[in-house]
Amino acid sequence: MTDIQVRALTEDEWAVFRTIRLAALTESPDAFVADKAAEEAYDEEFWRLRLRRARRLYAEAGDQAVGIASLGHLEGADNTAEIFGLWVDPAWRGRSVAATLVRRASEAAAEEGFDRIAYWVSTDNGRAVAFASSFGFRPTGWRRPMRVKGADGQDEEEIAMVLPLAGDRGASW
Numbered sequence: 001m002t003d004i005q006v007r008a009l010t011e012d013e014w015a016v017f018r019t020i021r022l023a024a025l026t027e028s029p030d031a032f033v034a035d036k037a038a039e040e041a042y043d044e045e046f047w048r049l050r051l052r053r054a055r056r057l058y059a060e061a062g063d064q065a066v067g068i069a070s071l072g073h074l075e076g077a078d079n080t081a082e083i084f085g086l087w088v089d090p091a092w093r094g095r096s097v098a099a100t101l102v103r104r105a106s107e108a109a110a111e112e113g114f115d116r117i118a119y120w121v122s123t124d125n126g127r128a129v130a131f132a133s134s135f136g137f138r139p140t141g142w143r144r145p146m147r148v149k150g151a152d153g154q155d156e157e158e159i160a161m162v163l164p165l166a167g168d169r170g171a172s173w
Contacts, residue, residue, distance in 0.1 A: 002061040002062055003061065004059055004060070004061050004066065004095075004096065004097055004100045005059070005060050005061070006057050006058065006059045006060075006100055006101060006104040007057070007058055007060075008055050008056065008057055008058070008108070009051060009056045009057075009058045010051070011048050011051045011052060013051070013058075014044060014047035014048045014050075014051055015044075015047070016058065016065070017047060017050065017051060017056050017058070017068075018039075018042075018047050019065070020058065020065045020067075020068045020087075021039065021068065021085075022036060022039060022040060023065070023089070024068065024085075024087035025039060027087075027089075027090060028087060031087070032085070053072065054070045054071060054072035054084075055070065055071040055072070055108060056068060056069075056070050056071075057069045057070070057071060057101055057104055057105055057108070059088075059097050059100060059101055061092070065089070066088065066089050066091075066092040066097050067086075067087060067088040067089060067092065067097040067098065067100075067101055068085065068086070068087050068101075069083055069084075069085060069086040069087075069098075069101040069102070069104075069105055070083070070084050070085040070086075071083060071105045071108055071109060071117075072084065073114075074118050074160075077118065078115075079113075079114055079115040079116070080114060080115065080116050080117065080118055080162070081105075081109035081112070081114040081116070081117040081118070081165075082117065082118045082119070082120075083102060083105045083117060083118070083119045084120070086098060086101060086102070088101075098131065099131075099134075099135075102119070102132075102135055103135070105117065106135070106163060106165065109165055110165040110166065114165055115164065115165060115166055116162050116163060116164045116165055117162070117163050117165060118140075118142075118160045118161065118162045118163075119132050119137055119160070119161050119162075119163075120144075120158045120159070120160055120161075121158055121159060121161055122146060122156050122157070122158050123143070123156070123157045123158060123159050124156055129159075129161070132161040133161070135163060136163050137161035137162060137163045138161060138162060138163070139159050139160075139161050140159065140160045140161065140162050142159070142160040143157050143158065143159050143160070144157070144158060144160075145157055145158075146158045
């Protein structure tokens with residue numbers, strides 16, 4: 001089995017980020033708010049700005065890109081990081097890529113001094129809730145409408161699941 005390595009992309013690796021982001025939008029267009037055609041048209045400065053705004057954790061196996069996750073500050077929540085934009089190449093799903101990305105994002109958030117990390121999941125996605133729960137993320141009362149429609153075209157809701165990074169890991173948010 002090939003080792004999965006995760007590292008933060010630098011601003012100078014904007015083209016690497018662009019490539020994997022466009023791959024994610026091609027493969028899973030309904031999972032993201034963004035439009036692939038619009039993102040393809042963005043210039044280098046746009047991609048560099050994205051890399052400055054949030055840490056982009058890039059998973060690779062050998063020289064192959066296998067996944068991506070972003071880590072930023074959760075707006076409206078004191079000292080809380082947020083994992084977003086998680087995507088794994090379909091050929092690598094079920095091979096611990098997502099788990100490796102979430103573990104590394106949690107470590108990075110703790111290193112940056114965040115008290116907790118949030119991960120938004122659809123309330124209708126039992127698999128995502130179970131995945132987050134397996135790391136110790138717990139549901140909160142914080143909910144919001146999803147920015148994309150469900151498979152049936154209906155509005156869906158997502159819930160913030162939170163993992164304390166320091167102190168009492170059983171504490172509520």
